[in-house]
Amino acid sequence: MFNYKALILTCLLMTVSVCSAEITVAVSTTQIYNLTYNIAGDDAKVLSILAPGQDPHTYQPVTKDIETVQNADVIIENGLHLEGKNWMKTLAEDAGKPLITATDGIIPLIMDKDGTKVNDPHAWFTPRNAAVYVNNIAKALVKHDPDNRASYISRAKLLLASLKSLDGWIRSEVSVIPPEKRVLVTNHDAFQYFATEYGFINTAPIGCSTGSEVGGGVTPQRREMVVNSIREMNVRSIFFETTINPKLIREIAKDAGISIGGSLYSDSMGDSGTPGETYIGMMRENVIKIVRGLK
Numbered sequence: 001m002f003n004y005k006a007l008i009l010t011c012l013l014m015t016v017s018v019c020s021a022e023i024t025v026a027v028s029t030t031q032i033y034n035l036t037y038n039i040a041g042d043d044a045k046v047l048s049i050l051a052p053g054q055d056p057h058t059y060q061p062v063t064k065d066i067e068t069v070q071n072a073d074v075i076i077e078n079g080l081h082l083e084g085k086n087w088m089k090t091l092a093e094d095a096g097k098p099l100i101t102a103t104d105g106i107i108p109l110i111m112d113k114d115g116t117k118v119n120d121p122h123a124w125f126t127p128r129n130a131a132v133y134v135n136n137i138a139k140a141l142v143k144h145d146p147d148n149r150a151s152y153i154s155r156a157k158l159l160l161a162s163l164k165s166l167d168g169w170i171r172s173e174v175s176v177i178p179p180e181k182r183v184l185v186t187n188h189d190a191f192q193y194f195a196t197e198y199g200f201i202n203t204a205p206i207g208c209s210t211g212s213e214v215g216g217g218v219t220p221q222r223r224e225m226v227v228n229s230i231r232e233m234n235v236r237s238i239f240f241e242t243t244i245n246p247k248l249i250r251e252i253a254k255d256a257g258i259s260i261g262g263s264l265y266s267d268s269m270g271d272s273g274t275p276g277e278t279y280i281g282m283m284r285e286n287v288i289k290i291v292r293g294l295k
């Protein structure tokens with residue numbers, strides 16, 4: 001006869017053993033979520049505060065986020081002021097949880113916005129910088145869950161190899177765009193790291209934050225500057241960003257008399273089930289649209 005009691009006991013033991021090996025990591029953005037998830041595998045639970053499509057610059061934490069952070073063992077933020085008013089840092093400090101900054105070790109691009117110097121927070125947009133995120137995240141997981149050290153390091157190695165091959169692929173894809181046509185116009189300055197790495201000029205009317213903090217906001221001067229650069233540089237098409245209302249880019253495209261090259265994943269990745277739900281998928285789709293729009 002089938003022994004139900006033994007089965008229940010086995011299931012209970014399995015649950016206990018799975019739970020005892022598991023740590024919970026709360027992260028701020030969807031990009032960090034995907035990188036962390038790929039390193040954590042089955043050994044740690046990863047929860048993201050931001051959902052796909054949400055804007056890290058303007059986000060305001062809700063009660064559920066406080067609980068998520070309180071129940072986590074380690075907290076990971078992007079840093080460089082991506083999380084407007086340092087909301088992730090505040091959540092971690094209020095809960096007394098260890099905070100890891102994924103951009104630690106990256107030399108930030110400095111942006112001069114109307115005379116104010118600010119660090120550009122959008123560092124994940126080169127695979128080279130994403131590798132720094134991966135190393136910081138792996139280090140944090142190993143520190144807080146040393147029993148699974150070997151698994152975290154193995155997964156991180158695979159991810160680093162994928163990032164390296166992604167970088168080679170991007171270089172080869174963008175090589176079909178003549179240097180004089182490498183002008184990337186988007187809503188806000190999210191693509192400076194990408195532009196610097198792959199030889200583009202990036203210009204945006206909103207500045208480096210979609211919020212009204214230092215360096216952010218649309219000014220008539222920036223808008224005019226963008227329209228003028230589009231005309232002067234003979235830009236073929238400009239791009240929406242998935243997290244930002246497309247109205248401004250539509251108006252600019254109309255003023256400059258050019259087409260829109262589609263929507264790029266910027267401060268958020270895609271919904272689950274879309275090509276942009278992974279870091280590599282997000283970069284791949286962006287590059288394909290950029291090449292199609294500008295070559």
Ligand SMILES: [Zn+2]
Pocket residue numbers: 057122188189190208209210267
């Ligand atoms: Zn941004």
